[in-house]
Amino acid sequence: MLKMQNLSKVYRTHMIETQALRGFDIHVREGEFVAVTGPSGSGKTTFLNIAGLLEEFSSGEYLIDGVNVAGLDDNARSRLRNEKIGFIFQGFNLIPDLNLFDNVDVPLRYRGFDSAERRRRIEQSLTQVGLASRQRHYPAELSGGQQQRVAIARALAGSPKLLLADEPTGNLDSNMARGVMELLEEINAAGTTILMVTHDPELAARAQRNVHIIDGQVSDLEHETRRALASLSTTPEAV
Amino acid sequence: MEVRPILSAMLRNKTAPLLIAAQVALTLAIICNALYIIRDRLSTAARPTGADETNLFEIRFYPHRPIADIRGMQIRDLEALRAIPGVRSVAWVNQIPLGQSSWNIGGLTTEPGKRDSNIQATYYFSGGSLIDTFGLRLIEGRDFQSSEVVESDPRKERAEPQVMIITRALAELLFPGAASVVGKSFYLGGSDDAKPVRIVGVVERLQSPSAPAGARAELSMIAPITYLDGYTRYAVRAEPGQRERVMAEAEKALLALSNDRVLLGKGGFDELRARRYSGERIMAGLLIAVTGFLLLITASGIVGIASLWVNQRRKQIGVRRALGGRRVDILRYFVTENAIITTAGVLVGLSLALALNHVLVGAIELPRLPLIYLGLGALVMWLLGLLAVSGPAWRAAQVSPAIATRSV
Known part of the structure; x- marks a missing residue:
């Protein structure tokens, strides 16, 4: 689904050169649920941005669903992003002046679907996240958890093969976070590949695979190690 | 979208x-x-004035002291002007299109004794031919004959013209719908003693000195009157391309004839138009x-x-x-x-x-x-x-x- 080889990303200003990713290799298979962890400044967001075609990389190779991304122009990247990738952001990033229906409609309009098809997809995805009855409501009228569900509905509406989630529960309380995580697991179970950046080891432990990024380089962790890390980071009561 | x-x-x-x-x-x-x-x-x-603006200019004088023989002065002035090479036509005029200062007569009517007419027209008069000098386009009838020219001395009794040339705009206002107005008469006011004035010609267009906005600008009439006034205003029409030279020579020629008058002004229609508008x-x-x-x-x-x-x-x-x-x-x-x-x-x-x-x-x-x-x-x-x-x-x-x- 997603394959990066020897990828690097360098940010340059006239004074400083920062190597955000270097010799970065990762291969995510179709249907996987991968959690990406790592300390702040390790390169997680840079990786996510490059994976989501929001930024270009400096060197290396990146293939998404078999398409080599290098050399694609801005329009082609936008089209690929729209068709193959769904985004879930930490801050939900819903458009406050649009109701839920119109928020979910945004990527579908860019896809060029006709209005009947868009309506079908919007209703289906809002139903999937349990908010079909509130499609005329505005984001400010919803709780944080509900807003994130709308964001998930928006990401799902275009039937993407890959879902990129950037700290999807970072702004939610534990109950809401659990609900969102369960929803992501359902989506993954239905066949969508998920790449989730998180700081939360407990959430990371629920993913099938955990990728750790340190100093712009990737290290795949074994399942047991992840479990151990998760148990270390939780309180004794929780264990 | x-x-x-x-x-x-x-x-x-x-x-x-x-x-x-x-x-x-x-x-x-x-x-x-x-x-x-x-x-x-x-x-x-x-808007066009109806005159040959490109080649026409005016020259005005005012006397220092009373002039004994005004008629003689006008004749000598006109001869001197005609003698300048490149002059096509010359006339003494009481006013000029776009000159801003104008003579007007109100209450024009086709019915004798009708006092409530609100038709007003500007009143041009000259002993010469304004059709030739202004370069007007005659669309009906004829120009004045020399026998029709009357003399008017403002210090004595005012002379009444017997015939008139009017503009098409005035003709349409006085005789709405008439196919021809030559030979028809009208009155300069509604007083009981007003005498009929016969129309002998119609010109396509002649704007008044004030040239107000709208159709009123072209309500003009021309009378064949030699006006004996010390104040002199001559309209001079030069041959194409000669105007500037003729204008300079005209000033010299007229001042050489008589030094008891001052030049009030001279200029072409470009200046008149610029001033008026x-x-x-x-x-x-x-x-x-x-x-x-x-x-x-x-x-x-x-x-x-x-x-x-x-x-x-x-x-x-x-x-x-x-x-x-x-x-x-x-x-x-x-x-x-x-x-x-x-x-x-x-x-x-x-x-x-x-x-x-x-x-x-x-x-x-x-x-x-x-x-x-x-x-x-x-x-x-x-x-x-x-x-x-x-x-x-x-x-x-x-x-x-x-x-x-x-x-x-």
Whole structure:
């Protein structure tokens, strides 16, 4: 689904050169649920941005669903992003002046679907996240958890093969976070590949695979190690 | 086109769009009428007088002391002027088109004793031929015969002309619908002793010295009168290309004949026209400046609000890009948003323009605004809106999609 080889990303200003990713290799298979962890400044967001075609990389190779991304122009990247990738952001990033229906409609309009098809997809995805009855409501009228569900509905509406989630529960309380995580697991179970950046080891432990990024380089962790890390980071009561 | 979501988002934050739409409406209402007034004034200033303006000039003198033999002076002056090489025709005239100071007679009527006529015309007279000297186009009848010329001494009794040449505009006013007016008579006023004046010719056009706006400018008549006044005004028509030289020689020739008079002025129609229509030109210039200023203010308003919205929505733009929006989609979003506001302003502005014109029609005798000006004004506002929003919209399209994942 997603394959990066020897990828690097360098940010340059006239004074400083920062190597955000270097010799970065990762291969995510179709249907996987991968959690990406790592300390702040390790390169997680840079990786996510490059994976989501929001930024270009400096060197290396990146293939998404078999398409080599290098050399694609801005329009082609936008089209690929729209068709193959769904985004879930930490801050939900819903458009406050649009109701839920119109928020979910945004990527579908860019896809060029006709209005009947868009309506079908919007209703289906809002139903999937349990908010079909509130499609005329505005984001400010919803709780944080509900807003994130709308964001998930928006990401799902275009039937993407890959879902990129950037700290999807970072702004939610534990109950809401659990609900969102369960929803992501359902989506993954239905066949969508998920790449989730998180700081939360407990959430990371629920993913099938955990990728750790340190100093712009990737290290795949074994399942047991992840479990151990998760148990270390939780309180004794929780264990 | 995502008109509906843009419109519904706009309706949730109405104040700024409403202010811009109001500004567009007001500007449109003003510029439609201003452009029409400018065109009206400039076309008024460009109307032909009916005279051979290119080759004609006037020269005026005023005596230091009373002149004993005015008739002799006029004859000598006219002979001296005719002797200048390049002179085509010369006449003593009481006034000249666009000269601003005019002789007028009111109460012209075709019915003897009718006192309530409001027809007024400017009154040209000359002992010579104004058809030749002014270069008027005779469309019916004939010029005066020398036997028809009467002499008038203002110090004695006023002479009454027996015949008259009138303009087509005056003929149509005196005899509406008449196929021919030559041979018909009219009266210079409704007094009981007013004698009939017979029309012997009709000229196509001869503007009055004041040349007011509208058809009144061409209500003129010419009488065959040699007027014996010390104040002299000669109209001189030169051969093509000779005017400037003839004008200089005319001044020398006339001053050489008599040194007991001063030159009051001389000049061609370019100067007369410039003087007569300086007010119209100033008004048109002011309106052009106001129109330009208004357009600038409106464009600045659109640039300002669009720039503010782009800055406020940087994150939102990034999210749209992350969700698959291309640069052109972002560009189109802001252009569409602006087009909706401009269109709303234009629709209100068209009604305002008509209302303002209604007021102006009554206040300054402006004709009704032709619909083409509304269309032109609307087009200008749309283009202005498009031009003004293009910069901010272009900046919006350059926002990176990566901004969507930034936490601040």
